[in-house]
Amino acid sequence: MSTHPLIIDNLAFAKKNERIEGVLSVADCPRLFELLQSNFADEAIKVGRDAVVINYILQGSVDAVDQHYLRLMISAKLLTICQRCLSEMPISLKLSYNYLIGESEANDVEVVDIDSDDVDLQEASQVMDVFKLIEDEVIMAMPIAPIHDEDCGAGVMQSGEKPNPFAVLKSLIKS
Numbered sequence: 001m002s003t004h005p006l007i008i009d010n011l012a013f014a015k016k017n018e019r020i021e022g023v024l025s026v027a028d029c030p031r032l033f034e035l036l037q038s039n040f041a042d043e044a045i046k047v048g049r050d051a052v053v054i055n056y057i058l059q060g061s062v063d064a065v066d067q068h069y070l071r072l073m074i075s076a077k078l079l080t081i082c083q084r085c086l087s088e089m090p091i092s093l094k095l096s097y098n099y100l101i102g103e104s105e106a107n108d109v110e111v112v113d114i115d116s117d118d119v120d121l122q123e124a125s126q127v128m129d130v131f132k133l134i135e136d137e138v139i140m141a142m143p144i145a146p147i148h149d150e151d152c153g154a155g156v157m158q159s160g161e162k163p164n165p166f167a168v169l170k171s172l173i174k175s
């Protein structure tokens, strides 16, 4: 369990085919934790330290035409709240990303070389914050309105109306 940022020189990392792996927890992902906490605010359920467990692997590589890549694999377990029955709902995310690192001296990064749309661009940086990148990707991948697969608490809602957490928030702000 780490609470220190992990900073890499991403070009050098790729060049050396380096690989790091580890686990992030609540302390490493303050924004993600805040987001999860706010999901539970209405229910007054305390979200514990086990609400975030993120296993990650970051692998650098260089291809035959000297383009530098990062591959990021994430396996995350998050505690969210089901938007139908409003009870706790753990979710698992399996994510995988490929980043092409853009050389900073080539200001106009040639995206035309990317023929696969599952490659993202990552700016070349000597101080790339790995935890921040992982946290960003997990936040982006989180379902906005998670709902249990099974038929849960159908009686809670009237006539198939879906609860809108933002509407609830709005009414709280107005009053």
Ligand SMILES: [Zn+2]
Residues within 6 Å of the ligand: 082, 083, 084, 085, 086, 087, 147, 148, 152, 153
């Ligand atoms: Zn549910």
